[in-house]
Amino acid sequence: MGRLSVSLCGIGLDNPVIPASGTFGYGYEFAELYDINCLGTFSFKGTTLHSRPGNPLPRIAETASGMLNAVGLQNPGVDRVISEELPKLAECFHKPVIANVSGFSVEEYAEVCRRFDAQPQVGWLEVNVSCPNVHDGGMSFGTEPKAAAEVTRAVRAVTSKPVIMKLSPNVTDIVAVAKACEDAGADALSLINTLMGMRIDLRTRRPVLANRTGGLSGPAVFPVALRMVWQVSQAVRIPVIGLGGIQSAEDVIEMMLAGASAVQVGAANLVNPCTCRDIIRALPGTMDRLQINTLQEIIGGSHGQ
Amino acid sequence: MKQGQFTILENTALTGRVSRLRLGGDVSAIVRPGQFVDLRLEGFFLRRPFSVCDRDDASFLLLYERVGRGTELLSALPPGRTLDVLTGLGNGFDPEHGGDAPLLIAGGTGLSPLYGLAKALLKRGKSPTAILGFNTASEVFFEEDFAALGIETLVCTADGSRGLPGFVTAAMDRRHTGFYACGPEAMLRAVCETSPMPGELSFDQRMGCGFGACMGCTVLTKKGPLRVCRDGPVLDREDVLWAD
Structure with a gap:
C-alpha cells in the first residue's frame, strides 16, 4: 500500500484520482499526452442501451469559473461500446475501469448493467441517475428517493460488480436520496453530477444552449459538491466518491477531508488534459507540506469539527 | 496533439476587427494546413480555438477576429508574454x-x-x-x-x-x-x-475541450456523428448533412 492508495468497494486504487465520465471519452485522446495508467481508474463516457446522437448544438457555454454542457448522453450504445471501445481502451489502460450507465427506464438501466457485468475490464458500474440534459430519463430517477432506490435494486439484481450510484445535486435533500440508494443495495455513491443552469445571449435574447438548460461544472461548483459530500458521507456507511470542480492536489485533499474515499476530476480535464497526471504528481509534496502520511487516513477528517 | 508554452512574438491589428498573432515554441505537432490550436487565456475557464494560418520551424501565425471579451483580452497581450497552447488539433485539409x-x-x-x-x-x-x-x-x-x-x-x-x-x-x-x-x-x-x-x-463550432473528449461539438453527418474538433474541422462536402 502506497501513501496515495485507497480502496473502492474492495478494489485497490493506486491513488484516488479518477477522471469523471463525459470528460475523458474512452481514454485514448489523453493517452496521446501521458500514460493514463498512472490514474486510479477512470469512468468512461455514459452508456445507454441504444446509440444516442445527443442534443443539438450549441452544447457548450462558458461561465464564470466553469462551463455549462448539454451534450445529452451521446454514445454508440452498449453493444458497440463493448465490441469497439473496450478493446481499444484495453490497449492503453490496464486497470479495472468504471462503466458509467444511463437509462430512460428501470429496465434499460438493468439491461445495460447486465451486459457490462460480463466484461472483465469493468471493475465497477456507475449508475447515472442525475443527467440534467435528457428528458424523461437521467435526472428524473435521481431526484426522488423511491425512484433512485428502484433503479439501485434493479441494477443490484443483475450484477456481481460493485454498484456506484451517481447522484444529482438538483434536489432539496441529497441525504434522503443517498440513504435510499444505500438501503437498496448500492455499494458506493458518487456526487455531485452537474448543477442545472443556463445562459442567455444578450443580442439574440435566446438561451445560448440549444437545449436551453445545461449542467454547470468546473471550480464554480466545488463548494457545493464539498458540502454535499460532507453531509452524505456522515449519513451513510458506504464510500462516497467526491466530484465537482476539483482541479488541484489541494482540492483532492479538501474533498477527502469532507468524507470522500476517492475523487473524480471532470471539467478540468477539458481545459488542461494533463490535470489528473499533474494532480497525482503533486499529491506527495502537498501531503508532506500538510503533514499527511497517507490519504487513507484523512478520509472524513473534518467530520465532527 | 501537444501541450506547450508559447511566447508571443507579434500581436498586431490588421483591420478594425482582425489581428495577427505569431507564437513561438514547439510547433512539431502542427503537421497539416487546416489544423487548429487551443489557447488558454487568464481569467477564462475554457480555451479559445483558432485555425493555424501559417507555420515555420519555430513559430506559427494566427489571424483572429476581436468578437468578444476573450479575443479583446488576447489583443491586449504584448510580445514576450507566454500562453499555454494545445497544438496539432483536428484533421486538416x-x-x-x-x-x-x-x-x-x-x-x-x-x-x-x-x-x-x-x-x-x-x-x-x-x-x-x-x-x-x-x-x-x-x-x-x-x-x-x-x-x-x-x-x-x-x-x-x-x-x-x-x-x-x-x-x-x-x-x-x-x-x-x-x-x-x-x-x-x-x-x-x-x-x-x-x-x-x-x-x-x-467548420467552426463552439467547443468544450477541442480534442475530442467532451462531445460538445458533434455534428450529425452521413458518416454518423462526427466531432468537429477531432474528426474535423475539415469535412468532405459529400459527408455533410445540412440542417433544414
Whole structure:
C-alpha cells in the first residue's frame, strides 16, 4: 500500500484520482499526452442501451469559473461500446475501469448493467441517475428517493460488480436520496453530477444552449459538491466518491477531508488534459507540506469539527 | 496533439476587427494546413480555438477576429508574454482532394487556414485560385499576402465597395478541379449548392475541450456523428448533412 492508495468497494486504487465520465471519452485522446495508467481508474463516457446522437448544438457555454454542457448522453450504445471501445481502451489502460450507465427506464438501466457485468475490464458500474440534459430519463430517477432506490435494486439484481450510484445535486435533500440508494443495495455513491443552469445571449435574447438548460461544472461548483459530500458521507456507511470542480492536489485533499474515499476530476480535464497526471504528481509534496502520511487516513477528517 | 508554452512574438491589428498573432515554441505537432490550436487565456475557464494560418520551424501565425471579451483580452497581450497552447488539433485539409487547380474560398477570417493550404498546394505543384469574401472594403485583409504567393486572388465584397460585388459564389467558375472553403456555415452551404466539384469544408463550432473528449461539438453527418474538433474541422462536402 502506497501513501496515495485507497480502496473502492474492495478494489485497490493506486491513488484516488479518477477522471469523471463525459470528460475523458474512452481514454485514448489523453493517452496521446501521458500514460493514463498512472490514474486510479477512470469512468468512461455514459452508456445507454441504444446509440444516442445527443442534443443539438450549441452544447457548450462558458461561465464564470466553469462551463455549462448539454451534450445529452451521446454514445454508440452498449453493444458497440463493448465490441469497439473496450478493446481499444484495453490497449492503453490496464486497470479495472468504471462503466458509467444511463437509462430512460428501470429496465434499460438493468439491461445495460447486465451486459457490462460480463466484461472483465469493468471493475465497477456507475449508475447515472442525475443527467440534467435528457428528458424523461437521467435526472428524473435521481431526484426522488423511491425512484433512485428502484433503479439501485434493479441494477443490484443483475450484477456481481460493485454498484456506484451517481447522484444529482438538483434536489432539496441529497441525504434522503443517498440513504435510499444505500438501503437498496448500492455499494458506493458518487456526487455531485452537474448543477442545472443556463445562459442567455444578450443580442439574440435566446438561451445560448440549444437545449436551453445545461449542467454547470468546473471550480464554480466545488463548494457545493464539498458540502454535499460532507453531509452524505456522515449519513451513510458506504464510500462516497467526491466530484465537482476539483482541479488541484489541494482540492483532492479538501474533498477527502469532507468524507470522500476517492475523487473524480471532470471539467478540468477539458481545459488542461494533463490535470489528473499533474494532480497525482503533486499529491506527495502537498501531503508532506500538510503533514499527511497517507490519504487513507484523512478520509472524513473534518467530520465532527 | 501537444501541450506547450508559447511566447508571443507579434500581436498586431490588421483591420478594425482582425489581428495577427505569431507564437513561438514547439510547433512539431502542427503537421497539416487546416489544423487548429487551443489557447488558454487568464481569467477564462475554457480555451479559445483558432485555425493555424501559417507555420515555420519555430513559430506559427494566427489571424483572429476581436468578437468578444476573450479575443479583446488576447489583443491586449504584448510580445514576450507566454500562453499555454494545445497544438496539432483536428484533421486538416487533404491537399490532393481538390485536384490540380482548386479554388480556395474564404469568408472573412475563414481565409486563415486557406493561406497555409495555398502554400502547401504550391509546394505540390498545384495551381490554386483564392476567392476572399468580405462584407465591405474596410474589412479586407491578407489580399496582398495571397497575391504575394503568386496565385490569382479575387476579392468580393457583399456591398460592392471593393472587388467583385456580391458573395464568393459570384466568383466561382467551372475552370477549377475542386475547392476548399472556410467561412460562415451559410457560405459553405451556398458554395456547395453552386458547384458540384469535389470539396472540403472547414467548420467552426463552439467547443468544450477541442480534442475530442467532451462531445460538445458533434455534428450529425452521413458518416454518423462526427466531432468537429477531432474528426474535423475539415469535412468532405459529400459527408455533410445540412440542417433544414
